[in-house]
Amino acid sequence: MAMKRIGVFICHCGRNIAGTVDVKRVAEEIGKREDVAFSTTYVFMCSQPGQKLIEDSIKEYNLDGVVVANCSPTLHERTMRNAAARAGLNPYRVEIANIREWAAWPHEDNPEAATRKAIRIINATIEKLKANASLEPLEVPVIRRALVIGGGVAGIQAALDLADAGIETVMVEREPSIGGNMFRLSETFPTLDCPQCILTPKMNDVGGHPNIKLYTYSEIEDVSGFMGNFKVKIKKKATFVDWDKCTGCGECLRVCPVSVKSEYDLGMKDRTSIYIVNEQAVPLKALIDQDSCIRLKFEKKVQEGKIKPKKNVKICSKCADVCEPEAIHFKNNEEIVEEEVGTIVVATGYEVMPAEAFPELGGKYPDVITALQFERLLSPSGPTAGVPRRPSDGKIPKSIAFVHCVGSRDPQNGVPYCSRICCMYTIKQAMLVKHALPDTAVYDFYIDIRSNGKGYEEFYHRAKEEYGVNFIRGKVSKVYKVGDKYRVQGVDTLTGRIVEVDVDMVILATAAKGSEGVKELAKKLRIPYDEWGWLKEVHLKLKPLDTPVGGVFIAGAAQFIKDITDSVAQGSGAAAKSLGLLSKPQLEKEPLLARVDTEICAGCGRCKDQCAYGAITIDPIRHVSVVNEALCEGCGACSANCPTTAIQVVNFKKGQIIRAVDILAEVF
Amino acid sequence: MELKKIMFYPGCTLKGVAKNLEDSTVESARVLGYDFIELPGWTCCGAVYGLAQDSVKFTIANVRNLIRAQEYAEKIRDNRLVAVCSMCYNNLRRAHLDVMKNRDKLQTLDLFMDEEPDYKGEINVQHYLTFLKEEGFDKIAENVKKPLKGLKVAPYYGCLLLRPDEVAIDDREDPHILEELLEILGAEVVDYPLKNECCGSYHTVDKKEFVAERTFKLVSVAKEVGADIITTSCPLCFFNLDKRQEIAKKKHSGFEHMPIVYFTQLMAIAFGINDDKVLHFEQHYVSPREVLSRWL
Amino acid sequence: MMKYTIKEDPHNDERVREIMEISGENIFACYQCGRCSSGCPMAEFMDVLPNQVFMFLQEGDVDTLLSARTPWVCAACFTCTVRCPVGLDLAAVMEALRELQLRKNYDYVDPYRVENREELPPIALVSNFRKFTP
Structure with missing residues (x-):
């Protein structure tokens, strides 16, 4: 039943829209339509008085549909739909016309065109809205268990928070032990805690927690299902040892x-x-x-x-x-086991580029190593008991050079971004060297020192003032071996001189990337990633832990390289996100899903081949497509590929879209 | 055995003070079964390539050379043009890539040379090293009569075989093609860290002290890493590393001379060629005769 | 010498723009890492380091560069060009600084006054005169 009493609410968005678009004229023009019962403007529709205006108008004019012309629906569609619901109007009878990003912003220099375009966008939205059905959200059951992928510090924190809240949690780690990269570190900046002291209690908590089921030396083989109802196949790699019997005696x-x-x-x-x-x-x-x-x-x-x-x-x-x-x-x-969980936290961490990738910086020499390798030499539990020695001959180095930004901030030869943790760990390593070997000279070649964390800048000053680390501003270009020494060819860009120094060891702060194999895992989870292997969040500022797949969250360095402080915070954050879902007896799901008109469907299967979520099957008896509503995400790929119009997404039906496009494409 | 005809671009310097490079190249190729035919009608490559966006003057002579090669390629049915001088190689190859990328520039040049045929872009400019590698280094191994066993060689690439990226014959930071060849000749290759560093190039004309300082560093480090001799493929690198040792020695007491040779001379020697008319040691400032005496 | 007053936005400076046009490079992309200078084989003979050249340009101080030795000490070896993290062709920028002067019919090297000309190979003379004369 087409709507006849539509209300149109045009937002000024301060000057964002009203500064370019003539909102009064838009309201007048739209108000002339027969199917529009009321149209008005307001300075901020998203404000509480703005929402109140919509609620009151629905009641006063007995509106049967609402168009709000404002910003992108990703921002305030929910706000407006909730307002309508409070006034008794089905929320799916509310549509957003995005006149800010589509009309006001791109045509700042031409207000007349922007105004005309805004009118057109609203008219198209009204046409689409008119055939909207009233819908109710779907309810799906929830399995009150969680999966954490990755046993580094972020994953450990997420698992412990979930388990402590009473959620049975499965942890999968591909290495034989949990602990991640943090377990390799010597000490942590800026507090100089040793991970062997502060991380191991948490590791043991995971190992002994009654609510945690731990699979180490295991990998995710397959993931199916949907938010609240995931089925996960886990491959336990061959150990050739019966771990039920092994006592770890050594x-x-x-x-x-x-x-x-x-x-x-x-x-x-x-x-x-x-x-x-x-x-x-x-x-x-x-x-x-x-x-x-x-x-x-x-x-x-x-x-x-x-x-x-x-x-x-x-x-x-x-x-x-x-x-x-x-x-x-x-x-x-080797065996495959299956687990069922309601939510998944991906905490797969990072890796660093190998020294060998930088031959000009001497990466092929044994005494030119990555900073992560050097952590092992600085670790009291490491191969040199915390007193660094040269890998080539075991000699104690009398001088060490550190090189920052190796591959980082280098879109031509490495990665374009700053690897974020290197400045601080390099400063820390320099300090630890001076602590273990006070007579060893330390040269730190940096471009900019980035110490933007609590206590970080102070830590940097300690290295300069108390520990006697030499800081030289300029990128090293070449490292080569002369005799027993490594010649570092650098520059001091501040005095404007070339600087050369012969040292016994060189430590490269190589760029961080997402862990090896993370892209394959991301494909299994159907979550996006970038070319360097970082998992992509839904919104960098406001949804840093969410992925487009409901029920799958990301935490720690898997999202982007970050330090322990931030990784732990994100681990807890992702756990809270999971708990939010798992604490509900039923999950609500948007009802904007694909539906099949079985009168038309010929069961050709094209929709099934297109569905990225495995939501479509072909009924073998009736020979028609069947949509599993729990799996369907309403993306519309099926509909676009249907040779007839048998499968369509509710409220995005062909007629609606065509009418909207006709108006948008109309020639002046 | 019938020799396979290959177009060879010698360049100016090889026709005069670098006879040692030309003759050892042509003779070593002959041993391997190639008749290196001097490209008919070649002109100077210009030595350096124009870097300004609007520069065409440094491209024109090279395109003309490529047109000459295009004509001759049809006769011998081989479109490879081999150069051994690093600068010639660099210029010819850059010119080819430049006009292939900027068709407007090629059109301008074709119009300017309206009596010449147009350049079709099918000439494959190769450095001798690349040519050898593509033809198969095992061919070389078969012809080694006097392995250079015990000769400690520093391979020196200089700039123009490796930079800019589009003309690099190998990894620009860690090249190995010369090392591979030298090892096949039986030589002991030292890890020479300055193998891709500039010799000072054309500054040898008006700032020879700077070049002498470069030579001092390049030779000293070669000595420090244990080399007896440095090998190169560029006549300008050769001149700078060889002749500028004279000034370096005056300025730095304790500096010791080190002979510089072309890799083609080493190839010729390893192939058993011991002929002054090919090796031309008289063109060296620092004579390599003593260091190489065991194989001569 | 140790004070420089910025009189207009260097982005609008005509000569800075000309250098960008001749070289085809956006000199404002440089973020002063210094890798060009530390790898430059000729840096020790320069009066302004390659990275400083870019800072002078970014501040619109072309005068200092036109009187500097650096563009004439650069050997166009491309070590900086291939290593620059932001992909700047520094050799082309140095060439632009030379061109700015050569295009006014300026001879940096007088071919008739070269010492020991007879000992120099053609490759040296040709390359030198091509770089240092109009």
Whole structure:
């Protein structure tokens, strides 16, 4: 039933709209329409008096539809629909005409054209509105469980907050232990706490929490379902050890004859083939690396038929021989498990560019390493017990150069953005070097020191005033080896001189990027990401934790590189967001979804192929499309691809859109 | 064996003070089965390329050279034009890329040279190193008669083989093509960190002290990293690194001379060519004879 | 010398604009990291470092640059150009600074007064005269 008593409310938006568009004239013109019962203007429709004006007018003029001409619907559609609902009008009978972004702003220099365009946009919106149906929100049930992907500090915080609030929480971490990059750090700026002291209690809380189910050395295989009702397949990678039996005693590590670079120590230390990440790992369990284990490599070759097993030859089983609980079975125990959850928090963190990516800065030399690698050398629990030594020869460095912005702020050769944490961790590392080795000279080559956090600027001054770190403003261009030393070719842009210094070690503050593999994960979750692997939020300022997929939130460095303080805050934030959903017995869902006219539908399946949410199936008996309302997001891809008009999104029907477009495209 | 005909662009300097580069290039190519034919009707490349947006004068001679090559390419059915001088290579290649990208510029030049045929853009300007690599380095290995075993060589690329990016023959910060070749010749390649740093170039005309300082640094560091000899492909780099050692030695007591050779001379020697008419050591300020005596 | 008064917005300075036109580069993109200077093989002989050239331009002080030695010390080796994080072709900007003077029929080098001309290879003379004479 087409509407006949429409109210049109034109917002001035201060001078944003009224400064260009002649709002009075617009109201008059629109008021001439037969189907418009009332039209008016107001300085801020979104203000409380503005909303009151709409509510009162609905009642006074008995309006059956409302158009508010103001800003983008992403901002105030909800405000206006709520106002209408309070006055007893179905909220889906309210439409927004965006005359600010579409008319006022782009045509600031031509008020006449802007005014005419505003009238046209409103007329088109009225035509669309007239065929709107009254709708009620859908209700969907909620599974009161949460999934946290990533066991770094952000994920740990999110999981603990959720679990403490009584939500059963599943945590998936791809490394054998939780802890993330923070677990690798020496000390943290600006408080100089050691992660081994402040992070491990939280790790143990996760490990022992009755509400947390922990899957480490596991990856997300598949995600299906929708907000409140996700089904997640998790791959538990092969450990070749029965973790129910393993006590983490470490006897096996002592007998394993194989030695490879440790991932946890970023190549600064070796580990055995059967290994435990470190003494404080959670869970404290041993696993075998199948690429280096003598026995597993041999068995693989036999399996592939590359070698024939000889009789009476005993292949290495030293670890199993000393394992008292008999946990080591050498059997491929990879398995897929399924979990059902209502919300998902993605906290996949970051990685840094490798030193090798910068040959001009000496990245190919063993004593030129990334700052994250240097964290291991500064860590009291690291390979050098916190007193840095050169990886090449184990000598204590008498001089160290730090280079900031390696790959950062460099759209031509690296990433365009500032990696945000490097200034502070470099200052911290310089301090720690001076603390461990007071006689070692430290040269810090920076472009700008960015110390914008609580206590950060003061921390920088301490490094300058108390620790005797030398700060030189200018980007280093080249590092090369001469004899036993590394020659750093820099500049001091402040005095305007070329600066050269020979040092024993060079630390590169390389650019941060989203974690490896995050793009594949994002595809599984259907959430957007950028070319550097950062997950994209819905609104940078106001919805930094939300993704376009309802029920999926992001936290910590997965969104963009950030320090521990901010990561923890976001972890808690994402947990609160999840709790907000999980605390409702039912979830409300926008009813603007695809519907099938089974009289017309021929069951061709084109809509099904287009649906990114897997919401469409073909009924095998009636041979027509069927929409799962819980999965449908109302995007309209199905409708656009339907050869007839059998599948359409409610209130976005073909007739409505065509009439609106006709008006917009009308020739003057 | 019949030799394969390849167009060769020598450039001015090779016809005079860099006979050592020209003859060792042509002779080393001959050993590998190529007849390097001097491009008929070539003119000077101009040595440096114009960087101003409105510059056409530095492009015209190069496009004319490319037109000459276009004509000859049809005869020998090979569109490759090989240069060995870094500056010639850089100029010819940049001119080609420039006019391919800016068709207006090409049109202006074609109109200006209205008696010449138009340039069709099909000439593949290659540096000798790239040519060799594409043809297969294993061919070289087969012809090594006197491996340069024990000769410690610093490979020096200079600027114009690596920069700007569009003409680079290898990774601009960490090139390896010359190292690869030298290793095939049996030489011991030192890790020479200044291999892509400028020698001071044309300043050798009016500011030779600056160039002598560059030479001092480039040679000293080569010595520090253990080199006996530096090898290059550019006659200007060669002149600066070789001849400017004279001033460097006057200014820096304790500075020791180091011979400079073209990589093509090393190739010729490794191929067993020990002929003064090819190697022309008389054109060197610092004689390489002693350092190379074991293979001569 | 140590004080400079900005008289108009450098973005409107005619000569700054001319330099941008000849070089085809937006000199205002430079954010003063200094990588051009630290990598410049000729920097030690300059009186104004490459990064400072850009600051002078950004402040509209073209006079200082026209009397500076730097544009004539640049060897057009492109080390700065390929490393510049914001993709500025610094060699072209140096060329523009030279062109501004050469286009007024100025000879920076007089070919007839070159010392020991006979010992120099053609490649040196041609490149030098092309860069330093109109």
